Amino acid sequence: MTNHKITGKQLESIFVLFLIGSTAITAVDRDAKQDSWISLLMSVIAALPLIALYVRLNKLYPGKNFFDILFSIFGGVVGRIIAIIFIVYVIRVGGILTWFFAQFVHVLGMVETPLYLTSAFIIMTGIWAAKNGPECIGRLSKFTLPIILFSIGITFIIAIKDMNFSYMKPVMETDFKSLLSGAFAYLMIPLGEIIICFSFLACADDKVNPSKIYLRSILLFFIFILVALLRNILVLGVPTTIMFYFPSYEAVSVISLGGFFTRIEVLIGINLLLAGFIKITACLYTASLGITKVINIQDQKKVAVPTGLLILASSQTQFKNTVEGLMFVKPYSVFVTLFEILLPLIVWAVAEFRAKINSTQTQATGLDSAE
Amino acid sequence: MDIIFVIVLLYVLLILFDLIPSIREKNKKVLLLSIPIYVFTFAIIMMENLGADLSYINGFIVDIVNSMFHITK
Numbered sequence: 158m159t160n161h162k163i164t165g166k167q168l169e170s171i172f173v174l175f176l177i178g179s180t181a182i183t184a185v186d187r188d189a190k191q192d193s194w195i196s197l198l199m200s201v202i203a204a205l206p207l208i209a210l211y212v213r214l215n216k217l218y219p220g221k222n223f224f225d226i227l228f229s230i231f232g233g234v235v236g237r238i239i240a241i242i243f244i245v246y247v248i249r250v251g252g253i254l255t256w257f258f259a260q261f262v263h264v265l266g267m268v269e270t271p272l273y274l275t276s277a278f279i280i281m282t283g284i285w286a287a288k289n290g291p292e293c294i295g296r297l298s299k300f301t302l303p304i305i306l307f308s309i310g311i312t313f314i315i316a317i318k319d320m321n322f323s324y325m326k327p328v329m330e331t332d333f334k335s336l337l338s339g340a341f342a343y344l345m346i347p348l349g350e351i352i353i354c355f356s357f358l359a360c361a362d363d364k365v366n367p368s369k370i371y372l373r374s375i376l377l378f379f380i381f382i383l384v385a386l387l388r389n390i391l392v393l394g395v396p397t398t399i400m401f402y403f404p405s406y407e408a409v410s411v412i413s414l415g416g417f418f419t420r421i422e423v424l425i426g427i428n429l430l431l432a433g434f435i436k437i438t439a440c441l442y443t444a445s446l447g448i449t450k451v452i453n454i455q456d457q458k459k460v461a462v463p464t465g466l467l468i469l470a471s472s473q474t475q476f477k478n479t480v481e482g483l484m485f486v487k488p489y490s491v492f493v494t495l496f497e498i499l500l501p502l503i504v505w506a507v508a509e510f511r512a513k514i515n516s517t518q519t520q521a522t523g524l525d526s527a528e
Numbered sequence: 529m530d531i532i533f534v535i536v537l538l539y540v541l542l543i544l545f546d547l548i549p550s551i552r553e554k555n556k557k558v559l560l561l562s563i564p565i566y567v568f569t570f571a572i573i574m575m576e577n578l579g580a581d582l583s584y585i586n587g588f589i590v591d592i593v594n595s596m597f598h599i600t601k
Contacts, residue, residue, distance in 0.1 A: 467569060473582070
């Protein structure tokens with residue numbers, strides 16, 4: 158258990174920013190097209206059992222982070238091996254996110270600046286935040302969330318005059334397989350990735366109700382991604398939306414208010430970088446916490462820099478270009494099922510089994526002492 | 529060559545402000561982890577920025593998933 162405490166609001170802000178981080182910039186699924194909102198709804202419903210699983214794990218092991226649970230359930234050796242695999246996954250997610258955000262800056266703004274430089278700046282700031290502990294990430298998130306939600310809301314309102322509602326038609330024209338594929342992609346990236354934030358629950362205030370926090374976060378994620386998705390499709394139309402790498406940026410770039418309030422796409426850039434920064438920092442914190450547990454040291458801050466360097470190196474070895482990165486989404490969403498569904502399921506099943514054995518033993522000991 | 533200078537500068541700063549304090553504290557576990565990571569990541573970042581293509585891990589994942597589930601690109 159850690160000494161840092163984060164409030165319910167801060168925890169909720171971390172979860173929401175983690176969820177909307179990378180999705181707010183694309184929002185639309187390339188397979189589900191104008192029916193992306195149905196896929197989004199399906200994914201949110203499908204995420205509910207996963208959330209129930211995380212809440213149950215937290216109830217079985219209150220105040221423990223994911224790595225503590227792994228060690229408690231599987232013991233030192235197997236627990237360490239699973240923890241190392243999970244750390245590699247978290248570092249990889251952090252690397253992909255860093256690459257994505259650096260690519261965003263590179264493609265849309267700083268074309269001559271090497272990707273490495275942008276990535277290094279993001280990671281160094283992330284290291285600073287992770288070194289200051291989860292309470293710092295919580296405070297940053299609580300401060301950042303209203304700005305992001307306001308900018309998504311305001312761009313939607315200003316864009317209403319440029320919207321063509323016929324772009325949403327025909328409704329339900331997409332075949333069921335494509336809808337499912339879209340829902341699966343939303344479920345794995347970003348909904349399933351919320352397992353990375355599980356360790357923040359261990360730092361939360363005792364009054365925090367995890368199920369309430371998870372449900373409110375998912376609801377906010379659904380509302381704001383839906384708003385971004387509708388804005389992109391209604392302003393650009395489906396063919397144009399799926400043509401762009403970063404449709405939210407392009408949709409907002411055509412919005413203007415009275416001829417003087419223009420070029421507000423910078424808001425989307427700020428949005429993405431703020432939310433993305435929190436997401437990368439959450440990955441960095443979780444990975445450094447995991448490394449701390451594996452090598453059995455007390456202070457997570459001491460390994461923040463090496464973890465950040467691993468994420469930086471990982472971001473350098475991702476994709477050759479943006480197209481390759483976008484093509485990677487579908488196979489990647491299948492691959493991460495191992496870490497986002499299978500691993501939590503195994504951990505939960507073994508945890509339940511252990512809890513049952515413990516309760517049986519306690520009952521038996523109680524009976525013996527009574528006799 | 530500017531980028532090489534930036535990479536070296538970043539590592540010098542990190543060594544000064546992170547690694548040397550760990551050496552002074554004689555924190556063996558942290559040093560045993562940190563020094564190999566510093567060397568490994570420095571080599572990877574240098575190679576990538578000098579033109580080596582190291583993006584094969586993702587290609588490997590794509591190949592495995594595509595061969596198992598036949599996901600069209």
